[in-house]
Amino acid sequence: MSADQETIQDVFSSFFTEQTGPESARNSMPLGFDAKAWERLSETGAPGMGVSLPAGGGASLSDLVIVAEEAGAKIAPLPIIDHVVATRILENLDSLEPEVLTGTLLAGLAIRPVENGVAKSVPTGSIANRLIALDEDKLLLINDEPPNKSLPNHGDLPIAHRGINGATVISEGTEATEVFERGLNEWKTLISAFLVGITRSSIEMTVDYVKERHQFGKPIGSFQSIQHGLADLPGLYDGARLLVNKAAWAGDREITGEINLTDNEISDFATLSSMSLIFAGETSLQATDRGLHYHGGYGFSEEYDIQLFYRRARAWSQILNSPSDECLLLADLLLEDNGVK
Amino acid sequence: MDFELSQKAIDFRSQVKKFISENLTSEITLKMHETGTFNDKSFNESLAAEGLLAGAVPGYGDRDPVELYLLFNELEKAGAPYDGLAVTMLVAGVINAVGTEFHREEVLNKLLTGKHNCCLGYSEPDYGSDVASIITKAEKIENRWVINGQKMWTTMAHESDWVLLLTRTNSDVPKHKGMTMFLVPMNTPGIEIQPVATMASERTNATFYDNVEVEDQWRLGEIDDGWSVMGVALALERGVMGGTNPAVPLLKHVLNWAETTPSENKSLMIDNALMRERIARTAIINQVGQLLTLRAAWIAATGGMPGVEGSMAKIYASEEYQKVVGWFQQMAGAEGLLSFGAEDAAASGWIDYDARHAPVTTIYGGTSEINRNNIAERHLGLPRNR
Numbered sequence: 121m122s123a124d125q126e127t128i129q130d131v132f133s134s135f136f137t138e139q140t141g142p143e144s145a146r147n148s149m150p151l152g153f154d155a156k157a158w159e160r161l162s163e164t165g166a167p168g169m170g171v172s173l174p175a176g177g178g179a180s181l182s183d184l185v186i187v188a189e190e191a192g193a194k195i196a197p198l199p200i201i202d203h204v205v206a207t208r209i210l211e212n213l214d215s216l217e218p219e220v221l222t223g224t225l226l227a228g229l230a231i232r233p234v235e236n237g238v239a240k241s242v243p244t245g246s247i248a249n250r251l252i253a254l255d256e257d258k259l260l261l262i263n264d265e266p267p268n269k270s271l272p273n274h275g276d277l278p279i280a281h282r283g284i285n286g287a288t289v290i291s292e293g294t295e296a297t298e299v300f301e302r303g304l305n306e307w308k309t310l311i312s313a314f315l316v317g318i319t320r321s322s323i324e325m326t327v328d329y330v331k332e333r334h335q336f337g338k339p340i341g342s343f344q345s346i347q348h349g350l351a352d353l354p355g356l357y358d359g360a361r362l363l364v365n366k367a368a369w370a371g372d373r374e375i376t377g378e379i380n381l382t383d384n385e386i387s388d389f390a391t392l393s394s395m396s397l398i399f400a401g402e403t404s405l406q407a408t409d410r411g412l413h414y415h416g417g418y419g420f421s422e423e424y425d426i427q428l429f430y431r432r433a434r435a436w437s438q439i440l441n442s443p444s445d446e447c448l449l450l451a452d453l454l455l456e457d458n459g460v461k
Numbered sequence: 462m463d464f465e466l467s468q469k470a471i472d473f474r475s476q477v478k479k480f481i482s483e484n485l486t487s488e489i490t491l492k493m494h495e496t497g498t499f500n501d502k503s504f505n506e507s508l509a510a511e512g513l514l515a516g517a518v519p520g521y522g523d524r525d526p527v528e529l530y531l532l533f534n535e536l537e538k539a540g541a542p543y544d545g546l547a548v549t550m551l552v553a554g555v556i557n558a559v560g561t562e563f564h565r566e567e568v569l570n571k572l573l574t575g576k577h578n579c580c581l582g583y584s585e586p587d588y589g590s591d592v593a594s595i596i597t598k599a600e601k602i603e604n605r606w607v608i609n610g611q612k613m614w615t616t617m618a619h620e621s622d623w624v625l626l627l628t629r630t631n632s633d634v635p636k637h638k639g640m641t642m643f644l645v646p647m648n649t650p651g652i653e654i655q656p657v658a659t660m661a662s663e664r665t666n667a668t669f670y671d672n673v674e675v676e677d678q679w680r681l682g683e684i685d686d687g688w689s690v691m692g693v694a695l696a697l698e699r700g701v702m703g704g705t706n707p708a709v710p711l712l713k714h715v716l717n718w719a720e721t722t723p724s725e726n727k728s729l730m731i732d733n734a735l736m737r738e739r740i741a742r743t744a745i746i747n748q749v750g751q752l753l754t755l756r757a758a759w760i761a762a763t764g765g766m767p768g769v770e771g772s773m774a775k776i777y778a779s780e781e782y783q784k785v786v787g788w789f790q791q792m793a794g795a796e797g798l799l800s801f802g803a804e805d806a807a808a809s810g811w812i813d814y815d816a817r818h819a820p821v822t823t824i825y826g827g828t829s830e831i832n833r834n835n836i837a838e839r840h841l842g843l844p845r846n847r
């Protein structure tokens with residue numbers, strides 16, 4: 121990490137600790153959005169940080185990964201990832217409004233293509249004022265009033281379906297699909313980083329808990345079955361973090377096509393972002409699963425934080441598609457140059 | 462950590478790749494699986510002649526540990542016989558760290574020619590994970606030592622010129638404080654080697670030491686301080702010297718097989734959705750194994766000791782390898798049981814081979830449990846449970 125990136129980490133770690141965290145996550149239910157914290161975040165300029173330097177941003181994907189991990193570590197109920205990815209797409213297509221850049225208007229991404237005129241289960245669907253959606257080969261900007269009411273869901277996210285009536289077309293043809301594709305790969309990378317943050321906090325929280333909680337006259341963390349259940353997690357966390365950072369590195373360099381499956385040399389951005397989402401997703405499931413279990417009955421109670429992390433890990437790791445389907449997409453990328461379809 | 466290798470490292474890797482493509486013949490791999498000895502002296506010698514071995518000694522000279530990682534990673538991916546070389550270079554690293562001028566001249570310099578091998582004599586019949594309890598005894602008589610006892614799993618003993626031997630020199634102190642390390646020439650009278658066959662093709666040995674006499678100059682490290690020497694050896698071993706990408710050659714064999722093997726409805730195995738999902742997952746596992754290893758090498762390259770990080774890479778790679786092997790063996794059905802040379806063997810017998818080999822990877826080099834203890838205590842700060 122460069123010195124600049126260390127500063128980014130410090131700043132955002134403090135911000136999300138002070139302004140968000142489990143309490144903010146609880147208080148923003150059932151909408152799944154903390155409007156006050158978003159206002160504060162907007163004061164820092166963060167919503168616009170992902171656009172180009174001349175437009176007032178300048179953060180690389182690698183920088184944004186740091187922000188996303190810190191957001192995940194505090195399960196911040198803020199659409200910072202979707203918003204930042206949307207601003208990058210909009211800038212690319214000369215459609216960036218100043219109110220979006222400042223965060224006054226919330227922007228998001230319908231991550232799955234529109235079907236029959238509806239973008240389903242959009243992760244920022246209930247709150248986004250501007251929503252980018254792909255309908256066949258047209259890129260749409262949905263700009264009607266958000267419902268401000270979320271579909272009740274596993275991860276307390278601001279999910280809603282959105283219709284495309286009145287949406288404007290901002291791009292068409294290969295440009296539209298390519299821009300969307302690139303944006304989606306950035307989204308996968310950043311959501312992976314968010315999941316890495318969830319994993320980190322779950323490990324920390326659980327290790328603290330097993331040192332404190334006593335049974336049979338000693339800390340439960342002295343029982344070997346618990347130690348071993350936890351000991352697998354740091355390697356998974358580090359592995360996921362490295363993979364996500366590698367994806368961002370490839371994304372910043374716009375590396376495409378470098379895939380040598382049989383030699384295990386892969387620097388293609390699309391491939392690495394897909395790998396990251398699958399792996400960071402699975403890692404977060406395992407970390408939160410063991411974490412919740414080692415909290416015993418308290419882990420299952422509303423009052424303890426681990427269940428918030430547990431549910432968000434599941435939500436973010438499969439809101440785009442089932443991990444098995446993501447693996448099939450990944451296999452297509454990996455096997456394309458292998459002479460097979 | 463930088464994902465871009467330095468130009469020097471990239472050049473080094475190309476050199477290794479070129480060497481492998483020119484020198485690793487199918488005869489060499491065939492012989493290695495027929496004999497069970499994953500060591501080929503003439504291959505090692507050519508590596509040395511090419512100038513590739515000096516960088517393979519951890520901590521030696523001004524070579525970057527990233528190069529050490531690259532060498533063993535390329536050998537592993539290519540399915541080359543490198544087990545003997547890894548152990549030998551590890552001993553070279555230990556000598557470099559704690560050896561005397563005599564050890565350097567008599568052993569280290571010779572090891573760098575690729576003509577000689579070393580083996581590790583730590584484990585005993587009754588002490589494996591609890592290696593600090595070993596009882597093979599060394600007694601000092603004037604300026605000589607007399608060694609008596611038995612070691613188990615002394616892999617490569619039959620190929621080696623020296624054994625790095627952990628002995629008990631004091632039984633009146635706590636167990637960690639009464640051991641001494643030796644480099645014992647294998648041609649010393651009183652040493653006997655008996656082969657031990659395994660369920661995979663690899664061979665190992667039991668070694669016996671009956672009044673084996675060596676001069677004090679063969680002692681490595683201080684008297685009763687053998688445990689510190691072990692610490693150096695373990696820190697050098699973990700992570701960067703191969704063993705963290707075993708599913709790379711496996712995947713290559715599986716792909717060859719899946720692209721030519723019929724599945725249901727006239728399609729090929731490679732079109733099967735479950736097969737594709739598993740290929741994708743294996744590719745992720747291979748990437749993560751590589752990144753965790755590279756990270757350990759990176760820490761070493763920047764002056765750190767990647768003890769815990771090596772444990773993480775080792776557990777991850779070996780546990781996942783077993784999972785992957787299980788997937789592909791089951792997908793191959795009956796033909797996944799057929800061995801090298803058998804008609805219709807899936808992946809020419811490689812699936813059967815990997816399925817036989819995989820179980821040992823979570824046992825040797827420190828079992829998964831021992832590595833988990835290490836991570837739980839040293840990384841997570843949980844109370845010691847032994």
Ligand SMILES: Cc1cc2nc3c(=O)[nH]c(=O)nc-3n(C[C@H](O)[C@H](O)[C@H](O)COP(=O)(O)OP(=O)(O)OC[C@H]3O[C@@H](n4cnc5c(N)ncnc54)[C@H](O)[C@@H]3O)c2cc1C
Nearest residue numbers: 581582583584588589590614615616665824825826828830
């Ligand atoms: C093919 C092969 C090659 C080898 N090569 C060498 C070599 O060259 N040189 C050498 O010195 N050794 C070598 N070994 C030995 C190897 O290092 C040991 O097998 C290993 O350390 C485990 O010891 P053990 O076999 O005695 O099993 P044990 O120590 O008896 O372990 C049995 C089981 O108990 C578990 N266990 C033990 N202690 C604990 C604990 N504290 N907490 C939880 N679980 C525990 C273990 O994880 C394992 O699952 C080799 C082994 C094999 C199989």
